[in-house]
Amino acid sequence: MADEVKLHGLAGSPFVCRVKIALKVKDIKYDFVVEDLINKSADLVKYNPVYKKVPVLVHNGNPISESLVIVEYIDDVWKGVSILPHDAYEKARVRFWAKVVDDKCLPALFKAIGSHAQEQAVAEAHEQLQFLENELKVKGSKFFGGDSINLVDISATFIAYWVGAAEEALRITLVTKDKFPKLKEWSDNYINCQAVKDVLPPREVLVGFFKSRFGKA
Amino acid sequence: MADEVKLHGLAGSPFVCRVKIALKVKDIKYDFVVEDLINKSADLVKYNPVYKKVPVLVHNGNPISESLVIVEYIDDVWKGVSILPHDAYEKARVRFWAKVVDDKCLPALFKAIGSHAQEQAVAEAHEQLQFLENELKVKGSKFFGGDSINLVDISATFIAYWVGAAEEALRITLVTKDKFPKLKEWSDNYINCQAVKDVLPPREVLVGFFKSRFGKA
Numbered sequence: 001m002a003d004e005v006k007l008h009g010l011a012g013s014p015f016v017c018r019v020k021i022a023l024k025v026k027d028i029k030y031d032f033v034v035e036d037l038i039n040k041s042a043d044l045v046k047y048n049p050v051y052k053k054v055p056v057l058v059h060n061g062n063p064i065s066e067s068l069v070i071v072e073y074i075d076d077v078w079k080g081v082s083i084l085p086h087d088a089y090e091k092a093r094v095r096f097w098a099k100v101v102d103d104k105c106l107p108a109l110f111k112a113i114g115s116h117a118q119e120q121a122v123a124e125a126h127e128q129l130q131f132l133e134n135e136l137k138v139k140g141s142k143f144f145g146g147d148s149i150n151l152v153d154i155s156a157t158f159i160a161y162w163v164g165a166a167e168e169a170l171r172i173t174l175v176t177k178d179k180f181p182k183l184k185e186w187s188d189n190y191i192n193c194q195a196v197k198d199v200l201p202p203r204e205v206l207v208g209f210f211k212s213r214f215g216k217a
Numbered sequence: 218m219a220d221e222v223k224l225h226g227l228a229g230s231p232f233v234c235r236v237k238i239a240l241k242v243k244d245i246k247y248d249f250v251v252e253d254l255i256n257k258s259a260d261l262v263k264y265n266p267v268y269k270k271v272p273v274l275v276h277n278g279n280p281i282s283e284s285l286v287i288v289e290y291i292d293d294v295w296k297g298v299s300i301l302p303h304d305a306y307e308k309a310r311v312r313f314w315a316k317v318v319d320d321k322c323l324p325a326l327f328k329a330i331g332s333h334a335q336e337q338a339v340a341e342a343h344e345q346l347q348f349l350e351n352e353l354k355v356k357g358s359k360f361f362g363g364d365s366i367n368l369v370d371i372s373a374t375f376i377a378y379w380v381g382a383a384e385e386a387l388r389i390t391l392v393t394k395d396k397f398p399k400l401k402e403w404s405d406n407y408i409n410c411q412a413v414k415d416v417l418p419p420r421e422v423l424v425g426f427f428k429s430r431f432g433k434a
Contacts, residue, residue, distance in 0.1 A: 049348070050317050050321065050348050059306075062306050064306070064309045064310075064313065065313060066312075066313055066316055069309050069312045069313050069316065070309070072308075072309065072312065073305055073306070073308075073309040076305035076308065076309075077305045088290055088293035088294045089276070089279050089281070089290070091289075091290075091293065092281045092286050092287070092289065092290040092293075093281075095283075095286045095289065096281070096282060096283055096286050099283055099286065100267050104267065131266070131267050
């Protein structure tokens with residue numbers, strides 16, 4: 001029996017996009033089920049009663065929630081290109097950095113965007129992004145994963161692509177080449193990576209979203 | 218060469234205790250390095266520059282931070298009793314529930330304790346704990362891990378042991394047998410599990426901590 005793979009999601013969500021990228025890396029075919037977060041479907045609430053959020057991956061009837069948990073699951077189940085390294089210490093480092101992105105970098109960036117780049121909020125976001133900049137400098141590689149992308153790159157999809165759209169929509173500056181040369185170089189490499197480029201939503205959709213959500217009247 | 222294992226921590230930290238339990242389950246000998254969080258050691262800041270927090274495990278000179286990342290690392294490196302299941306779907310479920318404990322249950326409990334069991338805060342904590350209660354009911358097993366403990370049980374150490382100490386110290390009620398029969402039964406089973414019992418800090422130390430930190434003058 002062929003695998004039945006469904007991804008419940010939304011076109012513009014960076015968290016859903018993480019899962020799309022992982023599925024693309026592994027070359028997995030799936031059905032995309034569009035969810036409406038205002039009127040959540042009975043399936044979404046059944047599959048993810050705790051968070052009631054997308055993405056939810058349903059594999060042969062088994063639901064899995066939380067984007068990084070899903071990406072690790074995809075890497076566990078489908079062989080081929082690896083998303084996490086095999087070495088235990090490298091794997092722990094990767095999990096650590098993906099957690100830093102979720103715990104520290106994204107909340108700081110959300111706040112900086114929501115505040116229209118208020119000075120203090122931008123300073124806090126820069127403080128967190130500096131850790132990623134340093135990590136890229138130490139590694140000296142194209143991606144956080146080395147020559148190819150791994151869980152850390154995938155976790156940071158928002159930074160590579162969504163932040164630029166927010167800057168354009170709100171006419172603000174958050175991440176400059178001057179302050180974050182490695183992170184900007186990484187962003188360019190990452191969004192031009194085939195598996196990523198193939199699934200990113202059109203930039204104008206994101207610009208439109210940020211304008212309507214955070215734009216000044 | 219024998220493994221050199223050092224755990225940087227604090228006696229009363231539930232997050233450090235997670236790592237101690239994992240090391241005990243695997244029967245790993247290690248040196249415990251006591252950290253002072255007021256005057257953080259140069260080693261702690263060097264090993265964990267992002268969070269500057271305990272626990273940090275240093276294995277043959279390689280530092281790993283964040284308690285759940287460390288526990289997965291311990292399970293990856295040392296064979297013997299497994300802390301995560303081998304089946305990919307079961308593993309994803311376990312990672313999901315450990316994340317629910319960290320994202321939802323613990324912050325709600327910290328708030329309920331910090332507010333001296335203010336009604337709304339307790340209601341919010343109950344809402345989150347109800348998910349764990351339901352999960353135990355559905356599983357119908359002694360532990361979240363079935364017959365033996367796994368990552369979910371270890372993640373919920375605070376709920377099993379620290380919450381009771383907080384209730385005693387502050388003369389509040391957070392988790393009752395009436396409302397959470399499965400969770401109370403699990404707590405009893407868990408803290409009496411040998412690997413857990415062997416490393417839990419004395420209850421009076423925790424009662425003293427909660428009194429000094431949150432007690433009314």
